[in-house]
Amino acid sequence: xxxxxxxxxxxxxxxxxxxxxxxxxxxxxxxxxxxxxxxxxxxxxxxxxxxxxxxxxxxxxxxxxxxxxxxxxxxxxxxxxxxxxxxxxxxxxxxxxxxxxxxxxxxxxxxxx
Amino acid sequence: xxxxxxxxxxxxxxxxxxxxxxxxxxxxxxxxxxxxxxxxxxxxxxxxxxxxxxxxxxxxxxxxxxxxxxxxxxxxxxxxxxxxxxxxxxxxxxxxxxxxxxxxxxxxxxxxx
Numbered sequence: 001x002x003x004x005x006x007x008x009x010x011x012x013x014x015x016x017x018x019x020x021x022x023x024x025x026x027x028x029x030x031x032x033x034x035x036x037x038x039x040x041x042x043x044x045x046x047x048x049x050x051x052x053x054x055x056x057x058x059x060x061x062x063x064x065x066x067x068x069x070x071x072x073x074x075x076x077x078x079x080x081x082x083x084x085x086x087x088x089x090x091x092x093x094x095x096x097x098x099x100x101x102x103x104x105x106x107x108x109x110x111x112x113x
Numbered sequence: 114x115x116x117x118x119x120x121x122x123x124x125x126x127x128x129x130x131x132x133x134x135x136x137x138x139x140x141x142x143x144x145x146x147x148x149x150x151x152x153x154x155x156x157x158x159x160x161x162x163x164x165x166x167x168x169x170x171x172x173x174x175x176x177x178x179x180x181x182x183x184x185x186x187x188x189x190x191x192x193x194x195x196x197x198x199x200x201x202x203x204x205x206x207x208x209x210x211x212x213x214x215x216x217x218x219x220x221x222x223x224x225x226x
Contacts (some may be wrong), residue, residue: 031212042218102146104156
């Protein structure tokens with residue numbers, strides 16, 4: 001099955017700890033994205049990557065970091081510098097040629113205690 | 114700046130009736146729009162998209178209408194079913210990158226039995 005996966009579905013961390021969220025896709029998509037969603041809110045772009053070994057900040061990149069060492073993987077690290085990290089995190093991917101639709105993963109709900 | 118917003122945060126409809134979800138956008142140069150459906154605790158799913166050279170596009174039980182004159186986008190769902198209950202987002206392709214989408218805040222659709 002082709003798709004985009006995120007793990008884990010639920011994640012709990014203590015305040016002050018860094019945490020890394022996984023995102024993997026086997027759709028052969030060049031572009032990948034990370035969004036944050038707060039309750040009753042829309043999606044806000046954290047980081048995106050259009051090609052391997054390259055990524056750009058989105059609208060709310062402060063306190064987050066990413067890497068794109070492989071085409072199929074785009075992990076997101078939520079650092080202790082992020083003031084309010086508790087949220088629902090969504091990863092997406094898209095083709096770089098022609099298509100504009102982004103395909104989303106199931107999301108990871110991060111709760112910082 | 115670019116923005117995409119929705120007129121109604123919550124829409125309640127009777128099962129079997131038609132639903133209309135509205136969206137306003139501010140960037141008249143945007144050339145691509147997309148509707149997503151998000152069920153509780155899940156990632157958004159693609160419903161239908163439309164390019165700016167079109168006024169209307171139909172899918173299975175869904176129709177998207179684009180009025181470029183007033184920068185308005187709508188999603189019509191025919192014969193609304195309980196399974197249609199979800200939050201619906203419109204998104205606009207950003208002009209500063211070929212692959213960024215700008216999401217509205219969403220409309221919750223509640224289907225009454």
